[in-house]
Amino acid sequence: MGKTTGFLEYERQDGFVRKEADRVGDFREFHEQLSQADRQKQAARCMNCGIPFCQAGVMIAGMASGCPLHNLVPEWNDLVYRGRMAEAYRRLTITHSFPEFTSRVCPALCEAACTCGLHDAPVATKENEKSVIEYAYANDLVHEDSPEVRTGKKVAVVGSGPSGLAAAQLLNRRGHEVTVYERSDRVGGLLRYGIPNMKLDKLLIDRRIRLMEEAGVRFITGADVGNTVSAEDLKKEYDAVILCCGASNPRDIKAPGRDAGGIRFAVNFLSEVTKRLLDSDFEDVPTDLAKGRDVIVIGGGDTGNDCVGTCIRLGAKSVTQLEMMPEPPASRLPSNPWPQWPRILKVDYGQDEAIWKFGSDPRVYQTTVKEFIKDKKGDLKEVVLVSLKPVRDEKTGRMNMVPEEGTERRVPAGLVLIAAGFLGSEQYVTDAFGVERDGRTNVKTDAGKHLTSIPGIYTAGDMHRGQSLVVWAIAEGRSVAKEVDEHLMGYTNL
Template sequence: MGKATGFIEIKREEAAERDPKKRLNDWKEYSAPFSDELMSRQGARCMDCGTPFCHIGTEINGATSGCPVYNLIPEWNDLVYRGKWKEALERLEKTNNFPEFTGRVCPAPCEGSCTVAISDPAVTIKNIERAIIDKGFENGWITPRIPAKRTGKTIAIVGSGPAGMASADQLNQAGHTITVFEKADRPGGLLMYGIPNMKLEKEVVERRIDLLRQEGIDFVTSTEVGKDITAEELKAKYDAVIVCTGAQKQRDLPLQGREAEGVHFAMDYLTASTKSLLGTKLEEGEWIDAEGKDVIVIGGGDTGADCIATALRQNCNSIVQFGKHPQLPLARTEDNAWPEFPKVFSVDYAHKEAEAKFGEDPRQYSIQTKKFVKDENGKLKELHTVQMKKVTDESGMFVYEEVPGTEKVWPAQLVLIAIGFEGPEQPVLQQFGVDTDNRKVKAVYGEFSTNVEGVFAAGDARRGQSLIVWAINEGREVARQVDHYLMGSSSLPSVAAM
C-alpha cells in the first residue's frame, strides 16, 4: 500500500498530454513526461485493500478484469510513493517482460478492478508502470542479462509479437538457444506495425529488441513459414517450435461496392503509414494516403481510433468513425458492477485530436453501413448507412434492427475497415498440420502443446484476438511448458504462482 489515507486525501491526476492541435504536426507520442512528484502522489493513493483485485487476472462476462500477468501492483505503488524507484523496477520485472509496452498500449483492466474504483477514480496504475520502466532505462538500470550457461537445446519461435518475444525472453534466460522468425522486415509484430507512433514510438520497440539480441536471441526477419522456410525444416532443425503468429486475418465487410478503389483494411493502412515513417521502400499500391479525402472508419475500437489519428496527421478533409453499438453510459450500470472492466464512455487520444481540428467528436453510434458506391472510374465516392436500434426478439435475445427513415449518404474517398480479426492466418497452421478449433490453434491453456509432437502455440494464435497482457501471460506460460518438455522440469516461474 501507499499512504494509509492517501486515497482519501489525494485525487487522481492524469499524466499530462501534449496539446492536441500541436501534436497533429508530428508523429511523436501524445503523452507528456511524468514528474516524480506526480507519480509519488498517485502511488500514495494505493490503499491497504486486503485483497488486491487489481491483479486477479481473470475474465468476467467476456471481459478481462485485473492484470493477467499478475503484476505486484500494490508493492511497486508503495515503493514509488517512497521514492524507491529501483526497487519498484525490480518488483515490476518479476512479472512483466515488457512494461514499456503495457504501460503505453494496455487498456489497463487493473484499474477497472482497483478497489479504490468502487467509489472513486482508480489509482493511475498504468501511468506509474510506465514511469517505473522509463526511469529504469533512463538511469541505465536495465542492462543485458547474459545467461551463464547454455543447455544445448534449440527452439524456433514463429512470430515476434509480444507472445513470441515473451516466450523467447523466458526461454533464453533458461539457457536455451532461441531463434525468432518474423515474416515482416522488422521484428515486433503489431507492436511495430499495428500500433502507430503516437501511442508507441518505434524506438521503444527497437530498444527492447536490441536488448534481447544482446542477450543472445536471434531474430530472422523477412522469413515466412511456407514460403521462405517450411515447417518440416523447422521441426527437423529445432528441438521445439512455438507458434505465436497472432490473429492477423482481418474481418471483412462483404457489401455491395466493396471492390471500390479506396476501401481498405485498417491494418494495411496503419502498416503502410509506419513503414513510410521508418523509411521503408513501399511496394507499388501499398501506400494509402488520406490527404484531402473524406475518411470514414468502420469500427469503434482502438484500431479505429488509431486510424483516425493517422488520417488527421495525413491532413484528411474530414473524419468519421462508425460504431454499431449505442454510446456507452458515463458511469457503470447495474449489470456492469465492479470489479468487471468498466464499460463506460471515454474519449481516446484520437477523438480529442479530431475534436480539436474539426470541432466535434468524430464518432457515430448505432450505425450500419449498407453499401459502398463508386464512380465511373471505379473509385469510392460515397457510402450509404442506416441507424440501428437494439431490441429484444421473441426468444428474449438482444438483436439489432434498422430504424426506418434514417438512411443517409456519406461522401467518402477513403474507408478503413477496423472491425476486428477472425483469427490466425491459416496457411502457416496448415504447414505445421496443427489442429484448429474455430480457426484458432487447438492447444489447452496451461499445456500449450498441439497435436504435433514438439510444436506448441500461444498468444492470439491460440486464444484469438486479445490484449497485450494476455499475450505476455501466454508467452511466459508456454515458455515454462517448453522448458519442462525439453529438460524434464522447469525453474521458470509460473504466471499464476506469482
C-alpha cells in the same frame, strides 16, 4: 502500501498530455511523465486495501478484471512512494517482460479493478509502471543477461509480436538457443505495425530488441514460415516450435461495391503509414493516403480510434467512425458493477483530436455501410449508410443488430478503413504445421495449455486466444515459455 492517508490527501493526477493543436502536427508520443515528487504522491494513493483486485487478472462475466500478468501492483506502488525505484523495478519484472509497452498501450485493467476506484479515481498504476521502467532504463538497470550455461536445446518462435518476444526472452534466459522468425521487415508484430507511433514510439521496441540480441536471441526478418521458410525444416531443426503469428485475418464488410478503389483494411493502412515513416526517418509523412479525403472508419474500437488519429495527422477533410452497437452509458450500469471491466463510454485520443478539429465526436452509433458507390473509374465516391436496431432472435435468444428500413443516406467518402475486428489465425500457417484450429480459427489446445494437436508445436498470443491485448499476449508468451521449458528439461524454474 503507499501512505496510509495518501488516498485522502492527494487527488489523482495524470501525466501531461500535449494539446491537440500541437500533437496532430506529428507522429511523436504525446503523453509525458510527472516529476518524481508528483509521481511519489500518486503512488502514495495506493491504499493497502487488503484484497488487491488490481493484480487478480480473473475473468468475471466474460471480461478480465485486474492485471493478467498478476503484477505486484501494491508492492511496487509502495516502493515508488518511498522513492526506492530500483527495488520497484525488480518487483515489477518478477512478473513482467516489457513494462515499457504496456505502460503506454494497456487499457489498465488494474485501474478498472482498483479498490480506490470504487468511490474515487483509481490509483494511476499504468503511469506509475511507466515511471518505474523509464527510471530503470535511464539508470542502466535494464539488462538481458546472457545465460552462463546453455542447455543445447533449440527453440523456434514464429512471429515477433509481444507473445513471441516474451516467450523468446524467458527461454533464452533459461539457456535454450532461441531463434525468432518474422515475416515482416521489422520485429515487433502489432507493436510495430499496428499501434501507431504516437501511442508507442518504435524506438522503444528497438531498445528492447537490442538487449535481447546481445543476450543471444536470434531474429530473422523477412522469413514467412509456411511460405518462404518450410515448416517441415523447422520441425526437424528445432526441439520445439512456438507459433505466435497473431490473429491477422481481418473481418471484411460484405456490401455491394466492395471492390471499389479506396477501401482498405485498417491494419494494412496503419502498417503502411508506420513503415513509410520509419523508412524515411519521419521525413516522408504519407499524406497522399488520406489528405483532403472524407474518411469513413468502419469499427468503433481501438483500431478504429488509431485510424481516426492517423487520418487527422495525414490531413483528412473529415473523419466519421461507424459503430454497430448502441452508445455505451456514461457510468457503470447496476448490471456491470466494480470490479468488472467497465462497459462505459470512453473518449480516446483520436476521438479527442476529431472533436478538437471537426467540432464533434466522430462516432456514429448503430450504423453501418449498406453500399459503396463508385465513380466512373471504379474509385470510391460515396457510401450509403444505414441505421441498425436491436432485434432478438427468437430461436437463439441473441440480440442482433439489423438494418432499419428507410434510414439509408448517402455521404461522400474518399477512403474507407475497415476496422471491424479479426477472424483468427491465417490458414496457410496452421495448415503448414498441420495443427488443429477451433471454431473461431484460433489454434486449438487443452484449456490453460499451449501444446497444439502436433507434438513439439506450441502456440501463444492472439493466435491462441483470438484478438486481444498486449498484456494478454505477454502473459501468454511467458506461460508458453514455462510449458516448453518443462517439456525440454523435465521441470521448469521459469
